[in-house]
Amino acid sequence: VGLSAHGGWASQAHVPALAALPDAYELRALSASSAETAKTAGERFGVPLAFGSVEELVERDEVDLVVVTVKVPHHHELVMSALAAGKTVLSEWPLGNGTAEAQEMAAFAHSRKLRGFVGLQARSAPSVRYLRDLIADGHVGEVLSTSIIASGDSWGPTFDDGGAYLIDRDNGATMLTIPLGHTLDGLASVLGSFTELNATATTRRSTVRHQRTGELAAMTAEDQIAVTGILEPGAVASLHYR
Template structure:
């Protein structure tokens, strides 16, 4: 049994990590931490944790914690991760790993030196739909892949207004915006299917210099992009055309993915409109034929609710197996670092108007 402590238990983790962990028999949720004792106690009571802390350092050093989950805002990831590594604990960090590629490199180096298991929550890697589509391509169902095209909604980022709890994201130094969160997750879901991008040419338009704080009359300055427009080349020679458009939300259609092959075109859309490509199930079609994702691609217990908890639970299953096998899981901090460098190349291309290579 792997004893887990979750830092940031009252935010995103409350509806994703905690339901996933409590549904898996390999894990024992022993501790939670939030920014104050009252909310920590509520999270502990709701999810059955024995310990509740208002100081994350108490959690990372606690003897009943083997694995630390980092689910705070991106600027706070590094401090919690370093504390966990200093205590010799395994780490699962939410994406993005750090606020930029340099910080991600430092954290990856530190995790490697610590000799612990480390993973990052790029849950698209564990999407049953994405893995099914990857196998369809590998088995030649559409012939040779020639091109991919993705149009996806990036709300709640990039619109003319922002939720009060996301105002911090309007500062690029926060590492949380339509590029890092939305494009980051969407691209991470595509690479296991189509292979890695090796060259990118991008535009990052900023439509709104100031945005309205939802529910108020206040506007605040915005220094982050509203949209992500990307053309690229894949390692297998195929081309990629990707558009992530921002908005106020809620999302309407979610995404449209086309994989164009030499023999046929595969199209994927969400089975539940408005869900993101790395969260929910896909409706998959080749030509006019609709294909059903076989149950064998779903590895998590039926008790895990659909949506974010499902793919995150699959990641935790991979982490548990990696701890047993004394290896690194996928995706690891190394995966995250490569992904950070891809996003940095996109930002650099948009800044100077040149194509950028990704090693």
């Protein structure tokens, strides 16, 4: 769901990954915002079934797993449609726009005895898995502390057409929910989850500028996030996203 001939995460990440596993998966169907765009994407990627709505896609017997790769505000509707049709679902992270949506989807899948997955891919990256193995084997001894400083450029002083929805906190696609979430999951896979933490999140730039037009827009998403705490083995962790 969301595979486009004009770019996007599905075409940049999911399709190349599936193509690298030809014996494991077959890309049988796609749905887009309209029948016309779906047809164009189907021709571009060689997908035999192309639909203008998710309802048409999830009812097809040929489909076993539905992958949701659209913007966060649409996850709930699409995931629930797939689950209602009895399909296994892989949704991009974050699963829902807020905890309540995510809990509702998870509970619905559980009630129907369906399996669901969320695309937190950092823990699957070969470099991260290798680092995890080195730590587990005692390569550096006991880890006393760790620090991460990272930048979320989509929440800087400018935004583009595709990123306009990211700066509105109510859309659920913020620096806190997307890159910080991915980073924390990767950290947890290597050094363990937090057992206690303190965090500060604030918006230092309340107004940002469109890259092309110069038009000003309000930004309500947090652009400064600092987290400190203790991980499961006892290591002290500090993380600053800005």
